[in-house]
Amino acid sequence: GQQLNQSPQSMFIQEGEDVSMNCTSSSIFNTWLWYKQDPGEGPVLLIALYKAGELTSNGRLTAQFGITRKDSFLNISASIPSDVGIYFCAGQRGQAGTALIFGKGTTLSVSS
Amino acid sequence: DAGVTQSPTHLIKTRGQHVTLRCSPISGHKSVSWYQQVLGQGPQFIFQYYEKEERGRGNFPDRFSARQFPNYSSELNVNALLLGDSALYLCASSLGSRGGAQETQYFGPGTRLLVL
Numbered sequence: 048g049q050q051l052n053q054s055p056q057s058m059f060i061q062e063g064e065d066v067s068m069n070c071t072s073s074s075i076f077n078t079w080l081w082y083k084q085d086p087g088e089g090p091v092l093l094i095a096l097y098k099a100g101e102l103t104s105n106g107r108l109t110a111q112f113g114i115t116r117k118d119s120f121l122n123i124s125a126s127i128p129s130d131v132g133i134y135f136c137a138g139q140r141g142q143a144g145t146a147l148i149f150g151k152g153t154t155l156s157v158s159s
Numbered sequence: 160d161a162g163v164t165q166s167p168t169h170l171i172k173t174r175g176q177h178v179t180l181r182c183s184p185i186s187g188h189k190s191v192s193w194y195q196q197v198l199g200q201g202p203q204f205i206f207q208y209y210e211k212e213e214r215g216r217g218n219f220p221d222r223f224s225a226r227q228f229p230n231y232s233s234e235l236n237v238n239a240l241l242l243g244d245s246a247l248y249l250c251a252s253s254l255g256s257r258g259g260a261q262e263t264q265y266f267g268p269g270t271r272l273l274v275l
Contacts, residue, residue: 050201078259082266089163089249089266090202097259135201145253145262146192146215149201 053136053150060126061158068153069120070136078139079112079119080147083132090135094121126157161186163252163267171273172240180235180270184252190214191233192264193225194249202249208233209255237272245274 052071060066070079078097082090094105096112096119103110109122119138123130133154137147164183172178184191190209194202204217208227227233231252237244248271251264 053201078262080263087271089268092263092265095260095263137201139262139264145190146204146207146217147194147202147251147264148204151199151201 049148051136051138051148051150053153055153056151057154057156059156059158062126062128064126066123066126066130066155067120068134068136069118070138070150071118072138072148073117074138074140075116076138076140076148077116079110080137080139081108081110081119081121082135082137084135084152085132093134123155126155128157128159131155131157163250163265165248165250165267165270167270168268169271169273171275173275174240174242176240177236177238178240178272180237180248180250180272181232182235182250182252182267183232184250185265187254188252188265189231189255190253190262191227191231192251192253193233193235194251194266195219196247196249196269197245205235240274242274245272247271 081093084090094110101112107124133152136150166181192207193205196202206225207215211227222238225235247269249269250267253264255261
């Protein structure tokens with residue numbers, strides 16, 4: 048099935064460092080979403096972006112909806128051990144096509 | 160408020176059997192979507208239902224079917240199970256289908272299916 052290009056595939060960082068991950072697509076999306084998934088759990092919504100160029104924060108997390116509507120990035124500042132998990136981007140075309148198209152995920156490991 | 164709930168949490172079946180997975184959406188949500196997530200991959204879209212009607216179908220064989228009930232809960236059925244059907248099956252609910260925040264999907268914890 049179709050998947051978005053998400054990078055990096057994995058990251059190993061020290062506690063307190065900032066993290067950046069991004070997602071690109073060959074298709075335009077009307078909504079970009081970022082989810083975090085812990086082992087054995089369902090994805091939890093972190094940030095939703097509904098407008099091209101939109102920059103949205105949720106605590107230490109900041110995400111942007113690319114101007115071309117074909118990309119998005121997620122930044123995590125001052126990482127802590129509980130940030131460990133798999134982060135997924137997802138695009139949604141909306142109305143005519145509301146299915147989420149996911150990236151393959153970025154696995155984040157944080158050492159204290 | 161309760162989030163999306165799914166049952167059972169885990170299930171073991173053998174090849175050729177059929178399985179029914181259940182999902183209850185967030186209260187007030189009228190749309191339910193089903194996704195399959197195999198190990199190491201992002202979720203793949205299977206079906207979406209809104210107001211009891213199918214609104215979208217992913218690239219899955221006819222062995223997969225679903226329905227939505229008047230109370231907006233949903234069932235996913237898989238017949239003639241194959242080893243490759245082993246995966247985490249996720250249900251997501253959203254308010255509706257008018258675009259934007261109405262369509263933001265919230266996931267349940269999933270049902271882990273193992274086919275032997």
